[in-house]
Amino acid sequence: QQPVQSPQAVILREGEDAVINCSSSKALYSVHWYRQKHGEAPVFLMILLKGGEQKGHEKISASFNEKKQQSSLYLTASQLSYSGTYFCGTRLVEYGNKLVFGAGTILRVKS
């Protein structure tokens, strides 16, 4: 049930763009994106719901392909503060409210 994230890690310079992918083998009800900095709790970024509704961060966008059970997080014009580990969490159509997380993508933004 665990979603698969790619890439495992990415290094950017300030101002560059990045895409983080998340895929599931099961039908998804929703996809949730979080960023976690070292030693801190995951911080909610965005939720994408089956049917097209999205809620979240002003400067970060994401897509949800319901047919392919895939989501992508787009980080544009990256800033130093974007550094951290990004997790996607998925709720399946068939498994109620349980939110299962991927292994994470480490993002490092350099000046």
Added chain:
Amino acid sequence: DAGVTQSPTHLIKTRGQQVTLRCSPKSGHDTVSWYQQALGQGPQFIFQYYEEEERQRGNFPDRFSGHQFPNYSSELNVNALLLGDSALYLCASSLSRTEAFFGQGTRLTVV
């Protein structure tokens, strides 16, 4: 709004002991989920409480148990602690199938 609060923030226990961790959900949230996060890994789902009942459970032994109170706050209990139980324990609250918000976590060290 205080957000999700957890206590204590850090805890050191000896193998074989028992521990209780506490979580107060974000105002208006009725669902509490508990996660275990080992270093370098994504949060692993332990279980979820809704209306004072355990609704879903991950692949964790019966040594892990919980409770939800009428005010929606929750406790996680771990019996017969093992060295491998050392981790960051995260509580997340949500309202039904909406976005989930994490508390700052409890860092448990078993020696």
